[in-house]
Amino acid sequence: MNEMKQxxxxxxLNWALLGAFSIAVFGMLFMLYIAINTxxxxxxxxSFDPEENGHIGTFIASVAGTLFALTNAILLYxxxxxxxxxxxxxxxxxxxxxxxRRFERFVVRVNEIELAIKGFRFKQxxxxxxxxxxxxxxxxxxxxxxxxxxxWEIRKGLDLNGRIEPDSFFSxxxxxxxxxVQLNEITTESRRLMTMDLDRTYLINKVERLxxxxxxxxxxxxxxxxxxxxxxxxxxxGLPKSEYSSEILYVIDQLGTMINALPTxxxxxxxxxxxxxxxxxxxxxxxxxxxxxxxSVQIDTIxxxxxxxxxxxxxxxxxxxxxxxxxxxxxxxxxxxRQPFDMAVLVNKHSTKEPLFDTxxxxxSEGHFNSNFRAxxxxxxxxxxxxxxxxxxxxxxxxxxxxxxxSLAAHES
Numbered sequence: 306m307n308e309m310k311q312x313x314x315x316x317x318l319n320w321a322l323l324g325a326f327s328i329a330v331f332g333m334l335f336m337l338y339i340a341i342n343t344x345x346x347x348x349x350x351x352s353f354d355p356e357e358n359g360h361i362g363t364f365i366a367s368v369a370g371t372l373f374a375l376t377n378a379i380l381l382y383x384x385x386x387x388x389x390x391x392x393x394x395x396x397x398x399x400x401x402x403x404x405x406r407r408f409e410r411f412v413v414r415v416n417e418i419e420l421a422i423k424g425f426r427f428k429q430x431x432x433x434x435x436x437x438x439x440x441x442x443x444x445x446x447x448x449x450x451x452x453x454x455x456x457w458e459i460r461k462g463l464d465l466n467g468r469i470e471p472d473s474f475f476s477x478x479x480x481x482x483x484x485x486v487q488l489n490e491i492t493t494e495s496r497r498l499m500t501m502d503l504d505r506t507y508l509i510n511k512v513e514r515l516x517x518x519x520x521x522x523x524x525x526x527x528x529x530x531x532x533x534x535x536x537x538x539x540x541x542x543g544l545p546k547s548e549y550s551s552e553i554l555y556v557i558d559q560l561g562t563m564i565n566a567l568p569t570x571x572x573x574x575x576x577x578x579x580x581x582x583x584x585x586x587x588x589x590x591x592x593x594x595x596x597x598x599x600x601s602v603q604i605d606t607i608x609x610x611x612x613x614x615x616x617x618x619x620x621x622x623x624x625x626x627x628x629x630x631x632x633x634x635x636x637x638x639x640x641x642x643r644q645p646f647d648m649a650v651l652v653n654k655h656s657t658k659e660p661l662f663d664t665x666x667x668x669x670s671e672g673h674f675n676s677n678f679r680a681x682x683x684x685x686x687x688x689x690x691x692x693x694x695x696x697x698x699x700x701x702x703x704x705x706x707x708x709x710x711x712s713l714a715a716h717e718s
Contacts (some may be wrong), residue, residue, distance in 0.1 A: 342354040344347055344464055412676065413510055414491055422515055423644070427477075440518060440667075447525035452476045454532040456541045459549060463541075469552035482559055485519065489566035492516045507599060511671065520568045530560040553714045578603070583690070586699035593714035594688035596672075602627055602688060603708040604646060604668040609660040611701045616660055623648040623695040623703075627670040630689075633682045640675040640683065687714070 311588045365386035420700055427442035427449075452458065455477060463469065472479060495509040533553055540546055578601060584594050594602070604627075609620055624647050651662040688711050692703060 312459050313316060345384045345597065371536050411491065411494065412508065414487070415508060415515075418484065418488055418491065419511070419515060421482040422488075422519065437647075437649075439645060439647070440521075443519070443522055443651045444525075444650055444653065446477060446481075447522050450529045451525065451532060454529050454536070456539070459536060459553075460541050460544060463544060463548060463646075469549055471552040471555040474552070474556045478556075478559070480564055485563045488516055488519065499641070507671065507674065514669065514671075517568065521665075521667060523564060523567045523569075526560055526564050526567075530557055530564065533557050552712060578708045578710045580605075581709055581711075581713070582704060583707060583713075584702045584704045585692040585697075586693070586702040587699070590692045592690045593717050594690070594709070594711040595714045596686040596688065597684070597712040598686075598687055598707075598710060599672040599674070599683070600629055600686045600711045601672070601709060602629075602690070603666060604664055604705055605666065605708050606664065606706045607648070607651070607662040608704045609662075609701070610704065611660065611698070613698060613701075617655065620660075620695060621649050621652045624693050625668075625705075626689075626691040626693065628691070629670065629672045630687050630691045631672060631675070631683045632687075634684050639678050640673055642670075642673045644670045686711070 414663045422443075423439050425446075426436060426438050427446045428436045453462075459469075475481075492512050495512040522693055534557060537546075537557070539552055541549065585592070587682070604625065609616060611619075613619065624645055626643055626645050628643040629641070630638055633639050646664075646668045648662070651664065655662065672683075674680060674683055690705075695703070
């Protein structure tokens with residue numbers, strides 16, 4: 306495309322040169338015609354009237370001057386037009402290069418934030434020695450924040466340390482604040498990126514999906530802030546407010562920044578893809594899918610069929626892994642990702658006896674393009690869903706309702 310743009314000014318200049326050259330040749334031929342006609346008319350002796358000779362010379366000179374002036378004007382205009390076109394083209398190329406660099410920086414920021422969210426780890430400091438990763442780790446972190454905001458916990462901290470450190474009142478407080486602010490900034494920036502390439506549109510959608518995934522924790526942050534505001538209004542028994550009010554107000558202000566960085570109400574993620582039911586059992590703990598387009602797999606609902614009265618305890622440690630791999634035309638693997646989903650996140654919120662869990666559309670995985678390859682090189686996708694951590698008893702099964710554009714692999718049909 307750039308080569309074509311560069312050729313346009315050159316073509317215009319070439320046509321102008323051809324026109325100028327044609328006019329010059331025409332002028333020479335015209336003057337030659339005048340000379341020959343005059344010679345024939347007055348004879349080869351050139352002994353014609355001097356006054357007549359002067360008139361003819363003046364006429365030839367005026368025609369020649371006019372023609373050559375016209376030629377120069379055309380050449381100057383063509384050069385000026387070509388220079389204007391070249392300047393405009395250079396400006397467009399510079400703008401494109403600036404946008405491309407800006408987008409490359411945007412890609413790096415998105416990948417860093419996605420890694421920070423999905424790779425986040427949290428270990429319980431009290432109680433059972435459990436470590437959590439990803440969204441379940443965020444859930445446990447904010448539960449820990451809420452517990453740490455109780456008046457008796459604040460008193461315990463003051464008795465132990467003598468003072469409150471407002472910037473580190475909560476574990477990972479600074480990290481969470483910075484991450485949510487950055488996430489809000491790139492979400493705003495993504496809406497300004499007017500790009501229509503498939504991989505870029507997908508990246509913008511991924512940014513908004515990351516923000517919506519974190520928005521599910523907004524109510525927990527609101528609860529933490531409300532608890533701390535209660536501490537400020539009601540006080541801590543036996544302690545003067547001067548020992549903690551200023552620091553707690555600072556923490557409340559930071560919580561407000563985190564809350565404002567997230568959407569007000571996390572909506573249910575909706576998928577435009579068709580439904581596909583799959584099930585896991587003692588005979589099958591893995592399922593294979595395939596797709597010829599960028600795959601999207603949303604685990605919408607999960608139903609556990611079991612006669613065990615303690616089923617909810619057993620399913621708590623269950624995890625699903627969705628792995629997506631892409632190959633090019635030659636069968637070479639050019640992209641791979643693996644995303645975990647923990648049942649513990651759903652079990653903690655489960656309030657009924659029915660073993661049916663609704664993910665609210667948050668359990669969603671999308672295929673990733675490898676930026677080192679063109680979008681059209683991502684040809685064939687394979688998806689593997691593994692169920693781990695649950696030992697199935699006789700007659701038990703886990704049924705998943707998927708919303709996906711993928712289909713069962715040939716050997717699964």
